[in-house]
Amino acid sequence: MARIAGTGDAALRAVAPRAATLVYRALHADIVSLCLKPGEPLHDRELETRFGVSRTPIREAILRLADEKLVDIFPQSGTFVSRIPVRVLFEAILIRKALEETTVRLALEAGTRERFDVLEANLGALEAAARAQNRPLFHELDTAFHEEISHIAGFPGIWDAIQQVKVQIDRYRLLTLPEEGRLSRVVEEHAAVLAALRQGDADAAVGAMGHHLGQMLGELKDRGRLDPDHFIDDDADGAADRLTVASTRTSSHAH
Incomplete structure (x- = not known):
């Protein structure tokens, strides 16, 4: 998938809330469409590379998805797409x-x-x-x-x-x-x-x-x-x- 772009990576990092929203929407769509399967792990570094943003908007998006029961966060194990x-x-x-x-x-x-x-x-x-x-x-x-x-x-x-x-x-x-x-x-x-x-x-x-x-x-x-x-x-x-x-x-x- 293409990196989030439009104003450049530096601008996205400077506007973390907007970047977090874009990451959230993309991951939400991937989870609902089953591009990301139930139980599949989500790695911060891979997501940072995919979207071209820092860890902060990634974590904000993940926390929002967790609130909606679409991802599970296990502090000692990692983050996974929630099972249904x-x-x-x-x-x-x-x-x-x-x-x-x-x-x-x-x-x-x-x-x-x-x-x-x-x-x-x-x-x-x-x-x-x-x-x-x-x-x-x-x-x-x-x-x-x-x-x-x-x-x-x-x-x-x-x-x-x-x-x-x-x-x-x-x-x-x-x-x-x-x-x-x-x-x-x-x-x-x-x-x-x-x-x-x-x-x-x-x-x-x-x-x-x-x-x-x-x-x-x-x-x-x-x-x-x-x-x-x-x-x-x-x-x-x-x-x-x-x-x-x-x-x-x-x-x-x-x-």
Whole structure:
């Protein structure tokens, strides 16, 4: 990756807070996109060379990532990309599911044919990315579909809240995209959401969105198919199972 540049290394070192932000953003993107794998070590000297900055902005960026549970710092051992915490992931899925069930209902009430046409164009691009097996582009378009629904609803602030909780979801989703049939299934689920919106069927739209996001809860219980070293089981008391059951009951009562 290219060094952070634009005003020269000396200027970046003189503006450590700005350099720290640039390093944070780059590492955050690498961790979420799985360019940096769970458990992978992060060495200060290598990062200093990569970004062309001193140790101070590197450490500031690392501390910020640690606050977000994206890296683990062990004073005697080093700094490592965090494994995906199972309980946190369950909670994030439930929060996102609840928020997006709300936004899709609001989008149906506020949407127009033209706004739904934007979703249709996104769906077409998503299908093309699936055929090409372009998983990075597929993930980008997937995210854009959900973001557009929040904007159609007229509450972009809800999407801001979703972004804060979906970091671990994104890491998990990117781990699962290579699975057989995954891309085509996501396309079908998005198509079901869009069809319900065009038909003006609020319950169907909420149900389709709930199914699309909620099925990850069941999949997580069968995560043995994935590399176990990518996860940390922080759910010794079985809270994730209780959350899944509660979510299923809530959804069945609502629909």
